[in-house]
Amino acid sequence: MIDALSNRSGWVGPWTLLKKELLRFWRVSFQTVAAPVITALLYLLIFSHVLDKHVQVYDGVAYTEFLIPGLIMMSVLQNAFANSSSSLIQSKVMGNIVFVLLTPLTHLQFFMAFLIAAVIRGLVVGLCIYLVAMWFVDLTVANPWMIIAFGLLGSALLGTFGIIAGIWADRFDQMAAFQNFIIMPLSFLSGVFYSIHSLPPFWQKISHLNPFFYMIDGFRYGFFGKGDVSPVLSLLIVGASFLVLALITLKMLKSGYKLRS
């Protein structure tokens, strides 16, 4: 009977969990992909219509062009967060999280599966917005590696933050508070719709404390080759934030905080 222990392969378990997480959002892709793409395009339509002729943030860059990378990144971040946080809170409220907790999956495997699913959801949404926006605007790409690096790191950071929120929250309203009081303000006050150089000095300083600012600014740098701060600084800040949050998450998972108590 003990041969139940021998005939298993180490990759099948975490891969299955990842596959399940991907299918979960793909089955309802109208809500999880189409809806955020439409929202972002509405923003694009309205803001570019109202402001295109009046605002120029960078020399030689039309406002609509300026806006698109920020909108893409904002959607990537919000959807990465939404994926891991809503999957976890739903499983917790429904109780079906036990199906995963009863398995030999390690806390690292659990983390990786939720993280990668969140990154993929974020990037899929971002890519769809990009593809649709290309119909309207010719976007330059100055540094594709920066785009990829910030896309990956940003979605990983927010995916991890979503895992923390999902573990911590016990009810849907607590999760909604997380969304409304942390994610939304941080993403709207990050310079998606404006360059922070157009802000009064006090608000510029505040913006520098917002990790979303560095993700948006670095991502935008990949398109235009310029930004409000150095992309290397942004990359370091975003990478360090990800590492810190990932370590916190792994510690929570290892201790069984809220999930096994």
Next chain:
Amino acid sequence: MNHPAIHIQGVHKNFGALHALNGIDLAIEQGEFFALLGPNGAGKSTLINILAGLIAPTAGSISVMGFDVQKQYQQARQLLGVVPQELVFDPFFNVREMLRFQAGYFGLGRENDAWVDEVLEGLGLADKAHTNMRKLSGGMKRRALIAQALAHKPPVIVLDEPTAGVDVELRQMLWEFIKKLNRDGHTIILTTHYLEEAETLCSRVGMMKQGKVVALDSTANLLNKFSGKHLRLTLGDVRLPHDVERLVRHAENGIYTFALTDMIQIEFVLSSLRASGIKVIDMQLNEADLEDVFLSLVGNVAVEQPLMANHHE
């Protein structure tokens, strides 16, 4: 090699001020068919949750076939299949998908599909394989829950009230399937409030009360120890004489059940009733069953009322 299937040593669990488990020591050998009985709140599910790694014990340890459920949780969980008491399901997927996922988490791929089919067949779920979990009836959800616990073919199977809310047909089907697994060498541990189920299926019984094991023996021994009989008399609405009344174990709608340790007591009860002018309308004499053992060990009539109610769920 020959570790017990489950070895529980000095397990305590406190929820705040509540001592849900007060020092449980219990070894269940490989191949056993074991019943864990006890009234609501005795701590059965708490013990199972610690075994499954869903909660941590306040003190003590549990091992599954020699693997500690905390320190060697990967091996322990690989060997264990647990059916939770709560009826939970994942509304995103159908039955077969859930079973494939569940086996997958345990490292098993398509080579396990034949077993998944066998489980679906054995639990009468074959024609529901492509039905979304959300659309299953309550009893069908319970079957799917059981199937999920079996998906990775675990050698040690723990079923926490698998027959709650399940019709007679499935109960029989389920037990036939579980008995077959037991014959094939799987260890089975179950909790149930249907005591006749435990009596016919299980070779050994542990009874819990307020976080302690109060009886642990083979089913046959337990029944022998309580070789008493009970006498059911239909008397109608009457006032019993005092010396007879203290033998009453249960009274409902004018039907009185007396617990007797000795046949001589029958004569005593009947003559005493005759002396008070009470007429016996109907009479029945039964052997003690697990329920008598249970009631005499874990409680008085007041405590067992919710338990009796459970029989008619």
